Amino acid sequence: MPQFLSTRDADFEARFTALLGMKREDSPDVDAAVAAIIEEVRTRGDAAVIELTARFDRLALAPEGLAFTEAEIDAEIAKVSAEERAALELAAERIRAYHRRQMPADAMWQDITGATLGWRFTPVSAAGLYVPGGLASYPSSVLMNAIPAKVAGVERLVVACPTPGGAVNPLVLLAARLAGVDTVYRIGGAQAIAALAYGTATITPVDKITGPGNAYVAAAKRRVFGKVGIDMIAGPSEILVIADGPQNPDWIALDLMSQAEHDASAQAILVTPDESLARAVVAAVEARLETLARREIAGASWRDFGAVIVTRSLSEAAALSNRVAPEHLELCVDDPDGLAEEITHAGAIFLGAYTPEAIGDYVGGPNHVLPTARSARFSSGLSVFDFLKRTTLAKMTPAALKAIGPAAATLARSESLEAHGLSVLARLAALNEGEP
Amino acid sequence: MPQFLSTRDADFEARFTALLGMKREDSPDVDAAVAAIIEEVRTRGDAAVIELTARFDRLALAPEGLAFTEAEIDAEIAKVSAEERAALELAAERIRAYHRRQMPADAMWQDITGATLGWRFTPVSAAGLYVPGGLASYPSSVLMNAIPAKVAGVERLVVACPTPGGAVNPLVLLAARLAGVDTVYRIGGAQAIAALAYGTATITPVDKITGPGNAYVAAAKRRVFGKVGIDMIAGPSEILVIADGPQNPDWIALDLMSQAEHDASAQAILVTPDESLARAVVAAVEARLETLARREIAGASWRDFGAVIVTRSLSEAAALSNRVAPEHLELCVDDPDGLAEEITHAGAIFLGAYTPEAIGDYVGGPNHVLPTARSARFSSGLSVFDFLKRTTLAKMTPAALKAIGPAAATLARSESLEAHGLSVLARLAALNEGEP
Missing domain, CATH: 1.20.5.1300 (Single alpha-helices involved in coiled-coils or other helix-helix interfaces)
Structure with a gap:
């Protein structure tokens, strides 16, 4: 059972503040190990990358084998089913269309003194995208990172994706191909980040590194920041659903579980003025948790970090949501557009009962790389702006x-x-x- | 004498690569000390801030004295000359006009499936601006940080500025007043950053912290990043001037020195196809270095990090500049607009001989907080975007x-x-x- 709060309770403010302050992630201190790996790669280049890949990924590579050849990619891609390929192509097309609209305009004008002022956007020259291996190797994330880079005009785009024991995810390679990635390296961990940032004899360095990863990858990104640009350091995922009116409790339960199944430290929160709906959703979650394949992960997340909050009104629900600043916010209410006007901090808003958050993970169009851990108070999801920079002009x-x-x-x-x-x-x- | 390079020299590539890789700053390792200070402030709040201010700034404060009162600000501001006030007002007005043009538009559209997609920009609710005390306490930087925040719509904007021994810079307070800052705290160092990030009994926490500072402030900003947003960590300043044609060598010399005088680790580089102009500028710098008040700082910067590069053409000069990705780029050439088309990486471009970089520091309009240390390859100067975030919408x-x-x-x-x-x-x- 998740926490059950009501804004009418005397201890609400204390419990809500505790919920906001909850530490959901224990990041192991891998900083010293990562510093050593980076130094190895900086000083010994390919030799170090090859040794570390043999050690961590149980994979023997020659320098010329660090990158997939086109023929290897072709062979892997051929394994993808027509249905999966069509789904990925639809996703790529919709993500591209959305991000093209983000492209900002240059500007130049004369002021009353006769001075010319303005700015110009130019793309980052080269970007590297980290893609985790194993379970969290999501082809959708390849699209979400690579497509904004290509739309922005990045000339050289490479992917680093470990293949532990040689295991390759054909969908990741297909997503990279569809997104226009130039080279895919079969390397991972801090050694991959170091190679992308500093370069080796076979790996040309990039200017910006994006993409999710484990604690080693995150620590390595923090360390190379400044030498290259990085995107945000993502934490565990979260969703907040504001619901009211005649809603299907099972739909809401599935939306909550679609965050919870990511990670035991994910967080799913339901906020509603309707206590009976709240109880119905909790019951629906219980029922779904009996059969879901990832019920252990989702159940732990729901038990440890889940919360159901009953409010006096929808406006009060919006105000609480703004204090959470959730990564994903679903508005399952009669007038989602009206309620959205009251939202000041959220990574992405999903409007109405027919917009499950999972649509946004794949085919909606907006990016699914979003600010976590309340950082939507001050930051935004991934976009073409992450691969552009602005030069100011004055004459x-x-x-x-x-x-x-x-x-x-x-x-x-x-x-x-x-x-x-x-x-x-x-x-x-x-x-x-x-x-x- | 600075380094003198020519692209015709056999060892040019090696020397230019060494110039690019030059480490100009030794950042002392203050991380452990900063971690302890932050922990003190988090656990003991105002009491810790007051003790640390007494220790580091030799200033005894009561909790109610942490912030300047309006009357105290009025009294300080009254000391500012009419000429200085008018200059600050002109600067504020021009910076405001420029940054207003940066405000991005929200968007919402229907795609062919009938789905509604879009995004919305909202401001950060509260921002804190750090302003160094002492020599580097620049009123112009107060304007450059605070005005974009107010233009973006930040509701609560506070300044932290140490006043060592009680010494106050009236121009800093006037700049804060002109920019619409709500509260000015007379605290500094890592303790100020901690107080802004975590809050105390008297200091309400903010969501984003910007502004320059010493090694302690920089380390504290890195540490609180995630809890709050931060701007870039700025390094020592740099300028690259591309010059050709009939130019006044003394003007170029002064532009180079206006970076060099900031800091012994600043860098000034001249790139020109005209070797005689190069020699004339070097001679003009020597002459100016005899009388400049900051000749020791500027001379050390010019000697240790300055460079003059003679190229075969202006296009070659532009290509070299793109590899440097300078914070400030001056194009003192006949056709600056044409040459600007060849520039792919620079924080700010100053076009033509009548646009000294110093104009951009004060009254041009564009922001003077710009990416240093080659980070213009992947990042941009401060703007309204630093105080806005984008929420994506899907229905x-x-x-x-x-x-x-x-x-x-x-x-x-x-x-x-x-x-x-x-x-x-x-x-x-x-x-x-x-x-x-």
């Missing part, structure tokens, strides 16, 4: 410099930065003397 | 779910996520039976 005319230069010189003097001031004053002096 | 109709739901169920099965698939299939089954 003064002599008249513009005469108009605003003196103020710059005044402020430079206030900040005791003499050369700053002189760089403006020398030009103003020449202009005032009519010299070039 | 299926029954028809849309019928159209794309089966593909989601297929992919869920491929990924062994049963509840994901069932959450879609249960709805499809009801729709096919005509049930709600």
Whole structure:
């Protein structure tokens, strides 16, 4: 049974605050091990990557075998069923269409002084996408990371995906092919992150690394941050469902469980003004937990981190949701668009009873890489912006410099930065003397 | 004398690569000390902040004295000269006008399945801006951080600025006032970052912390990242000037020195196809270094990290600049707009001989908080986007779910996520039976 709270309870605020502060993840301290691995790869390159892959993935590779050949990829892709291929293609097409709309416009204008101002977006030149091996090797995540990169215009896009014992996921290779990935390396862990950041004889370094991974991968990404860009460090997944009115409790139960089945430290929360609906959903979850393949994982998540909160109103539910700032927010209510207006912090909103969160994981179009652990208070899901950067532009005319230069010189003097001031004053002096 | 390179030299590539790899900053390892300070503030709140302020800033404060009162701010602001106030007001107005143009639009559309998709931007609720005390306490940086936050719609904006021995910079307080800052705390160091991130009895926590600081502040920002959002960790400043044609060598020399005077580890690089111009600029720098107030700092930067590179062409100069990915790039050439088209990585571009970089530090309008240490390859300067986050929206109709739901169920099965698939299939089954 999950926690059952009501905003009418005297101890509600204390219990809700405790729920917000719950630590759901024990990250093992692998930082020293990761630092050593990175140093190995930096100093010994391919040889270190090959040794570490043999040790951790039980896989013997030659330098020329670090990357899949096109023929190897073709052979693996041929194993994918037509139904799976069609589903992946639909997902890729919809994700591409959504992210194309995100592409921002450049701008350039003249202000009243005659100065030209503006900005220009340019893509990151090369990006590396980490894809976990084993159970968490999701082809959908390959699409969600690679497609925004290609839409942004990244020229060189590579994937690192470990193949423990040689086990390959053909769907991951197909997703990479569909998304336009240039090279797939069969390496993983901190050694893969180090190779992508610093390069080796066979692996050209990239400028940005994205994608999920285990504690070693996360620690390695933190360490190489600055040398290259990284995306967010994702925590365990979470969903908050706000429900009211005549809803199907089983649908809501399945939506809650679709987060819970990811990970025992995932979190699923139901918030509703309707206590009978709350109890019906809890019963539906119990029933589903009897048969779900991942019932142990989902059950542990629901028991340890799940919560059901009964509120006085939908507005109160929205206000509580804003304090949680959930990664995924479902609004299973009569007027989801109206309620969405009250939401200030959420990674993604799923509107109405016909929009289960799982649609967003695969084929909706928006990205499924979203801010976890309440970080939707200050950050956003993955997008084309993660693979673009903005260069600001400024061009003064002599008249513009005469108009605003003196103020710059005044402020430079206030900040005791003499050369700053002189760089403006020398030009103003020449202009005032009519010299070039 | 700085390094003098020519792309015609046989050892050019080796020397240029060494220049790119130069380590300009020794960051002291203060991480253990910072961890202890953060823990103190988390457990003991105001009492710890007050003790640490007494120890590090030689300043005795009561809890109610942690923040400046409005009367105290009024009294300090009254000391600012009319000329300085006018300059700050002009800067604030121009920075506000530029950043208002950055505000992104929300979007919502229907696709061919009838699904509604889109996104919405919302501001971070509360932001904290760190402002260093002492020499590097720049009122211009207060404007550059605080104005984008207010333009983005941040509701509560606070400043933390240490006042060692009680020394206050009236211009910092005026800049905060002009930018709409709500509260200014007279605290600094890791204890200020901890207080902003975790809160104390008198300091309400914020969601995002921006602004520059010393090694302690930088380490504290890294540590609280995740609990709150942070901006980039800035390194020492740099400028690259591409010059050609009839240029005034003294203007270029002053622009190079306006970076070099910031910090002995700043870097100033001149790239030109015109060797005689290169030599004239070097001579002009030597002359300026005889009289500049900060000649020791600027001279050390120029000697240790400065470089002059003679190229075969302007295009070659642009290509080298792209490998550097400089924070500031000046194009002092006949056709700066044309050359700018060849630039793929730079924090900010200053076009033409009448746009000294110092204009951008104060009154140009674009932000002066820019990516350093080659990180313009993958990141951008501060903007309204640092204080906004994007929530994605998706709303299926029954028809849309019928159209794309089966593909989601297929992919869920491929990924062994049963509840994901069932959450879609249960709805499809009801729709096919005509049930709600």
